[in-house]
């Protein structure tokens with residue numbers, strides 16, 4: 001019997017075998033690469049919009065109040081999350097009673113920020129209340145809060161403790177400021193607008209700083225937080241653990257005012273030529289100035305009067321002198337000579353003359369209604385925007401059709417309008433329902449979510465953990 005010598009290291013055959021093995025190994029490696037959609041379900045065959053909602057299965061312990069936090073959790077609820085709002089027994093979110101328009105009914109301030117949520121009352125400082133909260137922490141995917149700095153810790157809910165109770169929980173907070181000299185301060189909307197750079201750059205040059213009506217500090221930061229939460233939930237799929245998500249209102253406002261930080265840096269290299277103050281010969285100071293109604297981008301714009309401005313405070317249009325349509329603008333306003341006049345024909349030549357140019361355009365817009373201006377200009381590709389009042393927006397049929405403005409019914413106040421989900425998902429229709437009454441879902445949550453038996457629920461009720469100790473706290477009078 002021939003003895004077959006094993007091909008080993010050093011032999012020619014052995015070397016070849018080693019090489020072949022290496023090649024096989026690398027081939028194997030390539031073959032082993034997971035397909036991109038490994039582990040993902042097959043694409044649903046259900047019609048669009050009938051495969052559930054984006055955040056179905058996500059449960060949120062909503063410890064938010066006033067505006068910033070509730071904006072965030074309302075969006076999550078619109079996208080399908082089960083949002084359980086925890087409120088103080090007897091009083092609830094302070095906004096329930098603020099700016100009341102209908103006696104005895106939750107205010108629009110509250111109802112327009114807490115749609116599609118459930119409400120449970122829990123005294124978070126009562127021993128039994130703490131026990132219920134612990135169970136909620138274990139049963140939820142996300143905790144959202146916007147208490148004053150330290151308040152959650154004082155309830156005994158430090159991140160360390162929460163993480164121990166439920167390592168998968170995402171803990172999201174809005175605070176006024178991030179770590180730094182102001183981190184302990186309480187903050188409301190306008191404080192954030194001022195501290196985040198918006199107020200110093202809003203208003204007219206010769207007037208004081210102005211706050212804007214858009215709630216960029218509160219609602220803006222709530223939006224930022226919602227993004228942080230879904231990102232953390234996505235990361236959790238890989239890591240299996242939750243994390244802290246923090247959005248400071250100052251940061252959120254600064255993020256929205258970033259073009260002004262852009263201008264601040266440009267100042268070091270010369271005047272901001274698109275600001276009308278440049279054309280007016282007013283020197284720039286050390287900080288980005290208030291720009292009135294100047295456009296924030298490279299295309300000069302201004303708000304101009306339209307027909308009826310004498311009696312209608314909103315009979316105005318925003319008009320942008322976009323470079324490519326300059327010839328069309330010249331023809332429209334009866335200044336065809338400006339198309340070739342060296343003082344007006346190019347964008348740089350126009351910059352020192354913006355005031356004069358907008359005065360001339362206004363002589364045309366003032367002869368038309370803002371909607372006529374819109375119709376005429378849009379056909380010519382000239383970007384304009386009518387100044388729409390809240391009344392006009394509330395009545396606008398196209399906003400109703402898209403679900404951006406939604407009418408919902410309420411058992412106490414009757415029908416009211418709310419803003420639906422401005423983020424449209426093609427496979428996740430928005431779930432816009434009325435805001436809950438205070439504690440409306442307390443029993444339901446205790447029973448169905450936390451698994452308490454009826455007997456235990458009775459005990460909880462007797463303990464005072466879910467009802468006001470004395471008579472309900474009187475929220476602000478209607």
Ligand code: COA
Nearest residue numbers: 066067068087088123124146147148151154175176186187
């Ligand atoms: N049961 C018992 N106590 C409760 C409770 C409950 N269910 N819910 C809240 N509380 C308590 C808190 O524990 C806190 O008590 P503590 O101060 O003894 O710790 C207390 O209510 C008040 O909370 P706080 O957040 O300080 O409310 P406030 O009305 O004094 O301040 C803000 C309101 C908005 C200024 C403040 O919450 C804040 O700065 N939040 C962060 C920034 C923010 O979101 N601002 C924008 C709001 S739109």
